[in-house]
Amino acid sequence: MMVINVKNLVKRYGDLIALDHFNLQVQEGEVLGLLGPNGSGKTTAINCILSLLKYDKGSIEIYDQPMAPDAYAIKRNIGVVMQNVAVFNELTVYENIDYFCGLYISDKQTRKKLVAEAIDFVGLNDFTKFLPKKLSGGLLRRLNIACGIAHKPKLIILDEPTVAVDPQSRNSILEGIQKLNQQGATIIYTSHYMEEVEQIASRIAIMDKGKIIAMGTNEELKRMIKSGEHINLELLNAEDLDLEAIKAIPDIISAELSDNQLVVTSSRGKNNLIVILDQLKAQHIAIGKVYSEPPTLNDVFLEITGKELRD
Amino acid sequence: MFLFNYAYRLKCILRNRELMFWTLMFPILLAILFNLAFSNIYSTEKFIKVNVALVQNDALTANPAFSDALSKMDDLFVVSQTTLEEADALLKENQIDGYIIFDPELKLKVNRSGLNQTIIRGFLDDFLQSSATLVTVISENPAALESGTIAGVYSRTDYLSAVSASKSSPDTTVHFFYTLIAMTCLYGGFLGVNEVIAIQANLSDVGARINTAPTNKLTVFLSSMLAATTIQLAELLLLLAFIVGVLGISFGDQLGYIALACVIGSLTGVTFGTFIAATVKKSEGIITGILIGSTMTMSFLAGMMSADIKYLVATKMPILGYLNPANLITNSFYALYYYNTPTQFFINILLLCGFTLLFSATTYFILRRQTYASL
Ligand SMILES: Nc1ncnc2c1ncn2[C@@H]1O[C@H](COP(=O)(O)OP(=O)(O)O)[C@@H](O)[C@H]1O
Numbered sequence: 001m002m003v004i005n006v007k008n009l010v011k012r013y014g015d016l017i018a019l020d021h022f023n024l025q026v027q028e029g030e031v032l033g034l035l036g037p038n039g040s041g042k043t044t045a046i047n048c049i050l051s052l053l054k055y056d057k058g059s060i061e062i063y064d065q066p067m068a069p070d071a072y073a074i075k076r077n078i079g080v081v082m083q084n085v086a087v088f089n090e091l092t093v094y095e096n097i098d099y100f101c102g103l104y105i106s107d108k109q110t111r112k113k114l115v116a117e118a119i120d121f122v123g124l125n126d127f128t129k130f131l132p133k134k135l136s137g138g139l140l141r142r143l144n145i146a147c148g149i150a151h152k153p154k155l156i157i158l159d160e161p162t163v164a165v166d167p168q169s170r171n172s173i174l175e176g177i178q179k180l181n182q183q184g185a186t187i188i189y190t191s192h193y194m195e196e197v198e199q200i201a202s203r204i205a206i207m208d209k210g211k212i213i214a215m216g217t218n219e220e221l222k223r224m225i226k227s228g229e230h231i232n233l234e235l236l237n238a239e240d241l242d243l244e245a246i247k248a249i250p251d252i253i254s255a256e257l258s259d260n261q262l263v264v265t266s267s268r269g270k271n272n273l274i275v276i277l278d279q280l281k282a283q284h285i286a287i288g289k290v291y292s293e294p295p296t297l298n299d300v301f302l303e304i305t306g307k308e309l310r311d
Numbered sequence: 312m313f314l315f316n317y318a319y320r321l322k323c324i325l326r327n328r329e330l331m332f333w334t335l336m337f338p339i340l341l342a343i344l345f346n347l348a349f350s351n352i353y354s355t356e357k358f359i360k361v362n363v364a365l366v367q368n369d370a371l372t373a374n375p376a377f378s379d380a381l382s383k384m385d386d387l388f389v390v391s392q393t394t395l396e397e398a399d400a401l402l403k404e405n406q407i408d409g410y411i412i413f414d415p416e417l418k419l420k421v422n423r424s425g426l427n428q429t430i431i432r433g434f435l436d437d438f439l440q441s442s443a444t445l446v447t448v449i450s451e452n453p454a455a456l457e458s459g460t461i462a463g464v465y466s467r468t469d470y471l472s473a474v475s476a477s478k479s480s481p482d483t484t485v486h487f488f489y490t491l492i493a494m495t496c497l498y499g500g501f502l503g504v505n506e507v508i509a510i511q512a513n514l515s516d517v518g519a520r521i522n523t524a525p526t527n528k529l530t531v532f533l534s535s536m537l538a539a540t541t542i543q544l545a546e547l548l549l550l551l552a553f554i555v556g557v558l559g560i561s562f563g564d565q566l567g568y569i570a571l572a573c574v575i576g577s578l579t580g581v582t583f584g585t586f587i588a589a590t591v592k593k594s595e596g597i598i599t600g601i602l603i604g605s606t607m608t609m610s611f612l613a614g615m616m617s618a619d620i621k622y623l624v625a626t627k628m629p630i631l632g633y634l635n636p637a638n639l640i641t642n643s644f645y646a647l648y649y650y651n652t653p654t655q656f657f658i659n660i661l662l663l664c665g666f667t668l669l670f671s672a673t674t675y676f677i678l679r680r681q682t683y684a685s686l
């Protein structure tokens with residue numbers, strides 16, 4: 001079943017086109033990773049989907065119903081974790097979760113149970129009476145998540161929930177999201193960290209300049225591009241290297257030498273490593289460490305847009 | 312939902328130190344400051360009656376109602392009957408605060424501005440209002456002359472009767488406390504601003520979160536406003552209790568009317584805040600800055616720092632006085648204090664209600680929009 005169907009969304013801020021015919025389909029039960037550099041329009045897309053932002057063109061359906069500010073039946077099923085921490089500074093951890101849960105669940109007993117579960121889920125049990133300003137960045141992010149998911153929504157939208165978070169909190173957040181998905185929630189997760197998206201997303205949409213430029217599973221995306229792997233070789237007498245000869249090998253896309261480290265990017269398949277080693281042997285180059293890296297989403301992004309994902 | 316949000320908003324406001332400082336502690340501190348300053352100046356000095364001269368001429372003789380009304384105010388005014396020359400001389404020597412002359416319409420001549428002059432003016436304004444009614448009645452319905460309606464209208468000048476003996480004796484420092492209360496009413500604007508910020512997705516992150524919830528935004532806002540108003544009224548009650556109970560300032564005995572003025576003034580204040588926050592599409596800091604700036608200006612023009620300013624506005628630019636909620640609140644207290652009937656009082660209250668309505672309606676139309684052009 002289709003959970004979200006966004007067609008041809010256009011959103012302008014004055015002259016700036018933040019979303020340029022943005023299309024997105026999300027299926028029930030998946031973790032969709034929306035990956036794109038800062039300023040690519042992820043937050044704008046999420047806010048349009050949530051009916052917070054006016055848009056200039058296009059349509060948004062959630063659970064086959066048109067999304068609107070007063071589509072309360074749809075909103076009831078959505079949990080939102082915004083990019084910025086959205087909690088009341090005057091309320092404690094417990095009160096904040098209770099307040100936002102209360103906007104969805106009016107029965108007091110049910111809510112009590114849900115809030116307790118949410119606190120458990122994000123591991124804030126020792127901090128329930130703390131005010132937000134007493135929490136570290138990581139704990140604050142966890143509170144932000146708890147406020148968005150306490151009412152057990154079927155669809156959870158998280159906009160960069162791990163920005164400025166220590167690695168430990170980040171891992172626990174990512175594990176939590178996977179757990180929510182295993183419990184049946186459909187997840188949309190935006191990030192500009194490819195590692196995170198690779199780790200948790202079952203399907204990835206790569207975004208640039210307000211458009212989805214590639215979409216598929218991690219493997220599908222990497223198969224889409226020419227480069228197969230990056231072969232790293234440590235050269236013991238790098239000064240004797242004939243780099244052009246390496247570049248001339250068929251199936252070699254690029255070769256770069258920095259200090260004594262040679263990085264060769266080859267196209268997929270074949271016995272590239274053996275061919276390279278043969279060539280180096282012929283040049284009488286001694287070799288130290290050798291290792292090979294599979295392509296990353298950064299390579300995918302680089303090949304499609306001509307620029308790095310993070311710059 | 313309504314009560315749930317109400318209870319949480321009360322909690323949020325009460326725990327917001329900055330907000331509680333400006334809306335409660337700051338006015339109380341100012342009250343203490345005023346009291347310290349004035350107890351030195353006025354403690355030995357009793358309330359001195361206002362000295363006026365009434366110039367005797369034919370036009371005055373033709374207006375017996377005026378002499379009548381003035382003579383009833385003998386608790387407030389010491390009236391001397393003089394010729395024009397005598398009046399001029401007295402004024403020059405500062406023997407009188409001002410003189411009144413029919414020339415042929417009613418005129419007041421003063422050579423400085425101050426509280427006493429404001430009091431004379433207030434009396435004249437009141438009188439003119441009733442005489443304007445009189446003229447209208449006669450010109451539109453000449454038959455009324457015979458039927459006795461006139462007698463009815465004349466008797467309305469009763470309201471000009473003096474501050475009765477049951478009332479406390481007038482105290483010039485009380486004026487500063489009036490403007491202080493007016494300022495506190497308008498500082499309810501802080502609470503209004505706070506509620507708009509908390510619910511507007513383009514002003515706060517919690518606002519964005521609330522807007523994604525399956526709740527009617529206006530219902531939530533109404534409940535939040537109720538919480539803000541509750542706190543504002545409780546704070547005013549505390550301030551009044553402090554001024555009357557601890558500082559021992561007396562506001563006369565018309566507590567019911569005073570309470571009404573505080574309630575309406577507070578509503579004006581809180582909705583003024585929502586109005587500013589909803590219309591000024593800038594950051595929280597700028598919104599608060601505009602709120603402080605405008606309330607301070609209004610309080611200043613209403614005479615918080617000097618009664619002369621109030622008089623200046625009343626004479627040079629009366630319209631400004633009517634467009635200034637702080638002035639309207641102060642004036643409604645004046646009306647209670649100096650005059651016995653509530654006509655003046657209710658005119659001010661009515662104008663305040665008008666402002667409240669205008670502020671609320673604007674806020675409503677802006678908050679009603681549910682999607683934002685930009686966040
Ligand atoms: N309120 C706004 N007014 C004007 N431009 C904006 C506004 N919000 C975002 N933008 C611009 O729109 C583009 C997309 O921004 P955003 O959706 O925040 O990207 P992301 O979330 O991917 O970092 C950026 O170029 C950003 O500068």
Ligand SMILES: [Mg+2]
Pocket residue numbers: 042043044083159160
């Ligand atoms: Mg963003």
